[in-house]
Amino acid sequence: MTTETPLPADGRRLRGDRSRRAVLDLAVQDASVRGLEALTLGSLAARLPVNKSGIAGLFGGKEGLQLAAVEHARAIFVEAVVLPAREAAPGLARLWALVRRWTDYSRRRVFAGGCFFRTVEVEFDTQDGAVRDAVVAAHRDWTSYLRRHAGLAVEAGELAAGTDVDQLAFEITAMLNAANDGSLLLGDDGVYARALAAVRGTLEARGADPAVLAAR
């Protein structure tokens, strides 16, 4: 989605990109815990070999940093969840793989504060601006991807004909998010098993083959 500067190697930009990446690696971790508004140029700079105004310059200001953090988090999410799930065949198997990878992603704390997007979605729920738009776009991409493979599963007869894929995607994301939240708020690791059981239940109720859902 982001054009990762496929331009010829420019020593200055390379240096800048390395600095940006270092800042963003820290920023997404911070933001997953406290949110994007709580990000502070000074706090980031204090833990990096970069000046406070240096960060402001690299991203053009705080909002630029926030937007870059969202994009960086997307890349991390794709690498942790979407790409590994491509091992599984499109359709039901892929859908289930995404669910499994997502629970792992949350449980492993790829982001220190649990799912980065959960935090920032709630944070920008009721706000306007470019950051909110970016967060919404990321959310839509993810749910669209779920819906697509739910739809493929229906077409392939892996799920009952007439299955409401929007409803199914709604229920799946609800369970995943609830597991993430419960794990963070209550420190209860059992919620992941609950979420998986619920998703398995809702898939089997729509005719999914239990053997596919058992596969690790």
Place this chain on the structure above:
Amino acid sequence: MTTETPLPADGRRLRGDRSRRAVLDLAVQDASVRGLEALTLGSLAARLPVNKSGIAGLFGGKEGLQLAAVEHARAIFVEAVVLPAREAAPGLARLWALVRRWTDYSRRRVFAGGCFFRTVEVEFDTQDGAVRDAVVAAHRDWTSYLRRHAGLAVEAGELAAGTDVDQLAFEITAMLNAANDGSLLLGDDGVYARALAAVRGTLEARGADPAVLAAR
């Protein structure tokens, strides 16, 4: 839960309580949108006939204000969801009434930013301190209440024997929260119907009488 000063009428305390209530009415609305950390003594004071340091004095500081806001939000939630649901008989009917009342509470925007507790739970997910403890306590109270009436429903034979009430409560809260989040983030009002359909489905799968769930 809070001892609402049952002490004899003291003119000074009455005045203070009136001021506190005015501040809290505004504070919970703000916090439901931006979170408890984003609350600002100055911003509140500017919209009220109270001085900035007056607010600080009334609550003993910002943390005191945050704790009082959580308690105030609990009272509002109880009045909007828990008390109305007492019309319904304990057990399955009560459980379903709570679900209906909750979706109304979220849709009606009793709090401008959707469910107050959703916002602050995510905000204090990964923090320590008195505010987090209060948020967790409120969360436990709510889910305990759901579990209690789920258990009563099982005992009364309204739900299948052997029903895992923890699992059921997990799924119900997951759907409700997902509806709240979806409504806020995407502006899609249809998510409430989705949540109700999902809860109805999971209850009927456990043997609930559809007639009870149809009752408005």
Place this chain on the structure above:
DNA sequence: GAAGAAACTGTACGATCGTTCGCACAGTAA
């Protein structure tokens, strides 16, 4: 009455925030 408690005001303080500006340095392009 006097004494004291609680509700406020007004002011000031130190800290921290994001932004801006001038400047030095490194690398590219002519």
Place this chain on the structure above:
DNA sequence: TTACTGTGCGAACGATCGTACAGTTTCTTC
């Protein structure tokens, strides 16, 4: 070489935050 661009630093800015403190007013208690 010269001109230009991107990175990065250091200092200062105005704004805003929570808190503290002294003082005034209102009400209760003794």
